[in-house]
Amino acid sequence: MIPLCIPNLGGNEARYLQECVDSNFVSSVGPFVDRFEADVASATGAAHAVATTSGSAGLHAALTAVGVGRDDLVLLPSFTFIASANAIAQCGASPWLLDIDEATWGLDPQALEVALTRETERRGDALLHRASGRRVAAIVPVHCLGLPCDMDPIIRVARAYGLPVVADAAAAIGASYRDRPIGQLGADLSVLSFNGNKTVTAGGGGAVLSNEASLAARVRHLTTTARVGSGFDHDRVGFNYRMTNLQAAVGCAQIEQLDAFVAAKRRIARQYDVAFSELLGVRAFPTPDWARSACWFSGLSWDGRDAEELVPLLQAEGIAARAFWKPMSEQVPYRSAPREPTPVCDRIWRSVLTLPCSSSLTSDDQAAVIAALRKALERDAEVE
Numbered sequence: 206m207i208p209l210c211i212p213n214l215g216g217n218e219a220r221y222l223q224e225c226v227d228s229n230f231v232s233s234v235g236p237f238v239d240r241f242e243a244d245v246a247s248a249t250g251a252a253h254a255v256a257t258t259s260g261s262a263g264l265h266a267a268l269t270a271v272g273v274g275r276d277d278l279v280l281l282p283s284f285t286f287i288a289s290a291n292a293i294a295q296c297g298a299s300p301w302l303l304d305i306d307e308a309t310w311g312l313d314p315q316a317l318e319v320a321l322t323r324e325t326e327r328r329g330d331a332l333l334h335r336a337s338g339r340r341v342a343a344i345v346p347v348h349c350l351g352l353p354c355d356m357d358p359i360i361r362v363a364r365a366y367g368l369p370v371v372a373d374a375a376a377a378i379g380a381s382y383r384d385r386p387i388g389q390l391g392a393d394l395s396v397l398s399f400n401g402n403k404t405v406t407a408g409g410g411g412a413v414l415s416n417e418a419s420l421a422a423r424v425r426h427l428t429t430t431a432r433v434g435s436g437f438d439h440d441r442v443g444f445n446y447r448m449t450n451l452q453a454a455v456g457c458a459q460i461e462q463l464d465a466f467v468a469a470k471r472r473i474a475r476q477y478d479v480a481f482s483e484l485l486g487v488r489a490f491p492t493p494d495w496a497r498s499a500c501w502f503s504g505l506s507w508d509g510r511d512a513e514e515l516v517p518l519l520q521a522e523g524i525a526a527r528a529f530w531k532p533m534s535e536q537v538p539y540r541s542a543p544r545e546p547t548p549v550c551d552r553i554w555r556s557v558l559t560l561p562c563s564s565s566l567t568s569d570d571q572a573a574v575i576a577a578l579r580k581a582l583e584r585d586a587e588v589e
């Protein structure tokens with residue numbers, strides 16, 4: 206099988222792990238954790254990075270840090286991985302589902318503004334969702350497939366309504382927007398993931414980025430059981446979300462290779478785009494000229510068709526292709542979440558096919574994927 210997206214562990218990973226064992230620093234305090242945080246901050250242009258056990262944990266801590274709480278609503282694009290919605294639910298809040306735009310497949314700034322203008326009203330300090338009376342507490346844009354959302358208008362709307370922004374940047378390390386790196390896009394907090402299928406992995410892990418020292422300190426406090434001093438004093442409900450030195454050791458070795466990994470991912474994406482540009486009914490993933498995707502996943506969208514149909518045809522040829530996210534509006538836990546119309550998401554999500562795109566993918570393997578997909582599409586055309 207040519208795998209979809211696997212780790213590329215050819216650097217200093219084993220050596221740094223051995224250092225953890227030799228030094229007896231395997232837990233959540235250790236030199237690799239500090240170094241990983243500094244490396245992540247520097248790679249993303251953020252002033253501060255707080256390493257966490259996972260991206261999901263980072264999202265939960267970040268939302269808690271900006272004050273999301275019980276019964277609140279948080280604006281979220283319906284097209285995302287379920288971890289973004291789950292983090293909101295873990296705060297006792299609900300996602301308020303919005304549409305994505307064609308240009309990025311991320312949160313549509315216009316849909317955001319329309320929803321806030323039509324559906325909310327201010328009462329004292331609080332912004333309330335008129336229909337339910339619930340407080341609107343934050344906005345979570347999601348950088349889909351490693352491509353930044355159109356952040357300037359999103360931030361402008363957020364400021365106008367006094368709402369904090371927690372960006373789900375799980376797969377966006379290495380991306381840029383209007384020549385700014387992912388930690389400099391105006392969000393109060395941005396959250397990365399380092400799970401096994403991400404461009405840079407720590408085995409599992411996450412990081413919360415901030416440009417404000419006090420907010421980063423609040424996240425750090427929350428992720429370390431809100432402990433005060435060195436005894437058993439805790440000043441609020443906190444979480445045990447700190448990354449371990451073992452995870453950070455792998456993360457440090459990986460981040461040393463970030464530029465090479467992102468370059469490889471972009472090359473793979475370009476090859477697919479070129480190979481499929483002539484095929485009827487096939488569209489490349491969005492590539493607006495004002496952002497550079499980190500190309501976490503490569504693939505295509507199969508105009509108006511169900512990408513799931515292609516998966517078994519490719520698997521039969523030894524290729525691990527997959528359909529992509531199913532929207533939150535379709536997920537059992539969020540069926541009754543408040544929502545606005547999502548025509549773009551509804552049209553796109555079934556058509557997205559992800560293709561092998563590990564940074565270690567060889568050109569021979571990519572050529573095999575391209576040939577197999579052409580064959581599958583031709584077979585489909587014959588059946589029709």
Ligand SMILES: Cc1ncc(COP(=O)(O)O)c(C=O)c1O
Nearest residue numbers: 259260261286288375398399400
């Ligand atoms: C958009 C998005 N958000 C959140 C996450 C959760 O990250 P983690 O798996 O590190 O918890 C992922 C992971 O794939 C993701 O793609």
